[in-house]
Amino acid sequence: xxxxxxxxxxxVPDSEHVERTVQALRKALQRIPFYAKYVKPPALGxxxxxxxxxxxxxxLTAAQVRPTLPKAWLPDGRDGRAEFAMGKLKVVETGLAxxxxxxxxxxxxxxxxxxxxxxxxxxxAAALDGAFGAYREAVLWIPERGTGSCGSGDPEFEERLExxxxxLNSRQDPTxxxxxxxxxxxxxxxxxxxxxxxxxxxxxxxxxxxxxxQRRSLDVRGFVGLTRGLTTTAHRAGLKxxxxxxxxxxxxxxxxxGVLFVEGEDKLLHHAPFTTHIxxxxxxxxxxxxxxxxxxxxxxxxxxxxxxxxxxLGDLVQVxxxxxxxxxxxxxxxxxxxxxxxxxxPDGALVxxxxxxRALTEASPRAYQVVQTDAxxxxxxxxxxxxxxxxxxxxxxxxGMTLTARQATAIAVEPNGKYRVSRREGLGTSYERFEGAER
Numbered sequence: 001x002x003x004x005x006x007x008x009x010x011x012v013p014d015s016e017h018v019e020r021t022v023q024a025l026r027k028a029l030q031r032i033p034f035y036a037k038y039v040k041p042p043a044l045g046x047x048x049x050x051x052x053x054x055x056x057x058x059x060l061t062a063a064q065v066r067p068t069l070p071k072a073w074l075p076d077g078r079d080g081r082a083e084f085a086m087g088k089l090k091v092v093e094t095g096l097a098x099x100x101x102x103x104x105x106x107x108x109x110x111x112x113x114x115x116x117x118x119x120x121x122x123x124x125a126a127a128l129d130g131a132f133g134a135y136r137e138a139v140l141w142i143p144e145r146g147t148g149s150c151g152s153g154d155p156e157f158e159e160r161l162e163x164x165x166x167x168l169n170s171r172q173d174p175t176x177x178x179x180x181x182x183x184x185x186x187x188x189x190x191x192x193x194x195x196x197x198x199x200x201x202x203x204x205x206x207x208x209x210x211x212x213x214q215r216r217s218l219d220v221r222g223f224v225g226l227t228r229g230l231t232t233t234a235h236r237a238g239l240k241x242x243x244x245x246x247x248x249x250x251x252x253x254x255x256x257x258g259v260l261f262v263e264g265e266d267k268l269l270h271h272a273p274f275t276t277h278i279x280x281x282x283x284x285x286x287x288x289x290x291x292x293x294x295x296x297x298x299x300x301x302x303x304x305x306x307x308x309x310x311x312x313l314g315d316l317v318q319v320x321x322x323x324x325x326x327x328x329x330x331x332x333x334x335x336x337x338x339x340x341x342x343x344x345x346p347d348g349a350l351v352x353x354x355x356x357x358r359a360l361t362e363a364s365p366r367a368y369q370v371v372q373t374d375a376x377x378x379x380x381x382x383x384x385x386x387x388x389x390x391x392x393x394x395x396x397x398x399x400g401m402t403l404t405a406r407q408a409t410a411i412a413v414e415p416n417g418k419y420r421v422s423r424r425e426g427l428g429t430s431y432e433r434f435e436g437a438e439r
Contacts, residue, residue: 011119014273017327018050020301021277025053028307034072035309038064054279059297059437060311062101069102073306089305094255094416103256104306110258113302117259117272118225120326123247124196124262127222132195138166138220140185140207141200141228142417154181157188166192172417174206175410182210190219197224198251201231202419204239211242218243227251230337230421232357234366252335254313256306257298261332268320271329276300278329279310280319281434285348289355289397290336292319295434312431314339316352341422343372346400350433353422359397363389369411370394370422376401381408 014020029035039057069091074080083089092105119125128135144167154160160167168185171177185207189197197204197220204226211218218224224239224246231250239248252269253259257276261269271278280294287293296315300308318333325331336342337353344350356370365385372378378401382390387405394403413419431437 011116011273011326013326017273017277017329020274021050021299022053024277024299024301024307025057025309028309031075032073032307033076034068037072039309050277054299054310055436057310059431060309062312062314065101065103065311069306070104073104075304078305092255100416101256105255106303106305109303110255113258113272113275114253116274117253117262118196118251120262120264120270120272121223121247121249122265123223124225124249127195132221133193134164135195135222136164136166136193137196137198138168138189138192138194139198140168140203141198143167143170143172154184157191166194169203173413174203175413177206177210179210182207183214186211186214186216186218194220195222196220197246198227199224200228200419201226201235201239202229202413205235208238208242212238216242218246220246223247223249225249225251227253229419230335230353230357232421233361234364237364250335252315252317252332254298254315257300257308257311257313258303260296260298261335264325264331266322268322268331268333269335270325270331271327273326275302277327279436280317280330281431281437282319283316283350283433284435285350285433287350287352287355288345288399289359290316290318290352291333292321293317293336293350293352294319295339295431295437316342316350316354318354337421340424341420343370343378343398343422343424344375345398346375348433351397353420355397356394356422359393360390363393365390367411369408369420372422372424373426378403380405381411382406383408383410 029039070080080089090105091102093100093102115128119128154170160170166188168188208218220243224243226248250263250269251259252261259272260276260278261271263269277299279297281297283293293316296313296317298308298311298313316336316339318336320331320333322331334354341353342350360368363385365382367383368380368390370378370380378398380390380394382405387407391403391405411419
């Protein structure tokens with residue numbers, strides 16, 4: 001089946017999505033040693049619906065995957081040692097705390113499915129097809145190609161090139177970027193003739209504010225794809241000030257599963273065909289500040305090494321009440337952040353990081369982080385904002401909780417380079433608040 005229509009503008013709807021998912025399930029359960037050892041396969045005959053087949057399987061978590069690499073995840077007949085030696089595969093780590101996962105990384109698979117998914121957005125599709133000149137891409141997130149330090153400086157421009165992709169960043173924590181480093185990044189966007197910029201919104205926000213201080217713009221001709229982190233209201237405002245012409249596209253993906261959803265012209269994020277099947281486990285408790293919240297569970301369809309079956313990403317989303325466009329999976333309104341970062345009220349309600357950010361829109365702090373360390377109290381650090389305004393904005397969401405606030409000069413990123421607008425400490429991550437999540 002062709003994955004793109006004749007003019008290469010957009011992916012075609014996958015009319016065989018259900019059948020493709022059943023085939024992927026059967027293939028993974030039969031060929032991957034991990035499932036043979038830990039999972040009792042359901043009957044996948046024609047009389048079995050996809051929903052029933054999935055419901056018969058347990059949820060898969062990062063904790064179960066971590067100790068089993070690499071042999072348990074290679075299909076029968078694959079020579080893992082040879083593929084590692086040739087650089088076709090490598091082991092990488094991603095995620096936070098108990099959701100941290102070690103995975104087999106197949107860069108060729110990632111790039112292919114990423115380019116296909118980007119075509120779901122019309123501006124990105126036009127950019128890929130040369131509407132803004134030869135397609136050249138820059139990325140700005142946790143460094144993946146070479147590293148720099150305060151003493152050694154950055155790898156040279158050519159060392160950070162990977163085909164038509166330029167890796168702008170070689171330093172883990174953007175709060176420690178120097179002005180010369182950020183100016184170098186701005187210069188390189190122009191030097192590279194960047195058409196598409198893919199960026200973690202926190203990393204991009206640091207660069208955008210430097211550009212604003214220098215009265216410069218981001219030289220991006222086509223689109224900016226925001227991915228790998230929660231985009232806050234402050235991030236959007238900072239980016240709009242220095243990049244008013246390039247379209248901003250929200251992209252929701254996971255390194256272990258591929259690109260899952262891409263924003264369309266209707267501002268909803270639509271499910272990318274041919275790469276995954278998604279289940280939404282709806283919240284069974286109140287979610288103040290957010291509607292139709294669900295936990296995302298993913299089954300990969302075209303991932304040959306380490307295919308995932310009913311894998312819990314740990315992400316929360318708002319599911320849209322709108323028809324599916326490319327597959328049978330509903331679109332989403334927003335990515336709400338990690339379940340591990342949602343605040344848990346004494347009455348059992350979950351407050352998502354997305355709900356926290358929307359509540360703080362009017363208070364408009366430059367940056368912030370809300371931290372819950374026990375069942376009754378929450379503290380918030382605020383950068384360049386009114387403490388009283390922040391507390392007043394959050395109070396309706398955090399009913400029954402004591403809220404304290406203090407000023408901060410900056411919000412530190414996690415050891416893996418991620419910025420979290422909220423986090424919950426010592427209270428665990430439970431799936432029992434979601435329908436169908438019994439394990």
